[in-house]
Amino acid sequence: MKHLRTVDDVMTHAVITVNRGTPFKDVVKTMRQWRISALPVMSDEGRVVGVISEADLLLKAQGDESRAVSAGQLMTVPAVTVTRNAGIASAARLMARGHLKRLPVVDDDGSLVGVVSRGDLLKIYLRPDKDIAQELRELILTRLMPAGSAIVYVHVSDGIVHLNGTIPDPSLSDVLVRIAHTVPGVVNVTARFDAEAPA
Template structure:
């Protein structure tokens, strides 16, 4: 059962800027390409940081206002105040950057983006060079599978290859990504395993089952006294 990784879904043609790119050019670049953030590369082509729309908006946020209010902001938000005065990517960017590796499994990348509230993350190779960028919409591609493909994989890889189950005893139906399992297994303890492994199949939205069993092996057997 092959699991797709970030390398399978990431965008490899990434819009980037250098540390010396001026503020206005960064804003124009992001507007032109319809992106909310842009990676910043150093002279060696390695990822140095990232500039987001929020970083650019600091300049407007801290513009003008009473002196006393600005001093209070300075004490509480020194970094944001510094970005408000920045004129290039070097001063605007956030670093270090939360990144993922090309070989990162898609579920792990999804958890990372959700944990940090990011829409996207740079993909960095082992040598530190930018390999691509992966967005939430890219990670959702795993659900763009046909019901027939999902059914075939569940039968072939889960039931037959992994669990050695007779497909004649277990019936699999897939509708809109939801897998419906009916039939019988030999042992009761196999039911949660079948359900769990089916749910782990790429593209599966949910698993609904009505599985029976021949033997209940979930309770210890009472042996007669000698």
């Protein structure tokens, strides 16, 4: 499994959309057919102008939007979108803040390139433990530790990273823990290091 870091790594590329003029019943049919809870609403120029969700449709069903009969009249605006190169963590925060289940993904020019769901963002936690361990070892060996300055062992079990070994400075333990937390798929980190004996 490749390193999963950005929205582009986990998003769904095939996107079902509607336009402003799509009738209410067609929106419902589309959601049911594709088993999705929200649809991007597109302009004639191919830009996302809003999102219509099951919640928007329920407002209509309750009579709160009695004159709204099309996607353009029911959609939520402005559309909350995320760029394809956004980090997975930032997309997750955006979803959590807005209580959103899905986000349209746009390119640098604003054109729709995919959609990302909560389930997509959770894919990072399916990374094999050996992939997480390998990435972390590479980070430690190639970027952080001068040769011979420390001995760091990395073990990963069910996404939990266990670090141990010998380090020259106890404060380095906190640095290593913070770095381990940046690796996609890491659930938690434990560290038990011995201080290097003075020469």
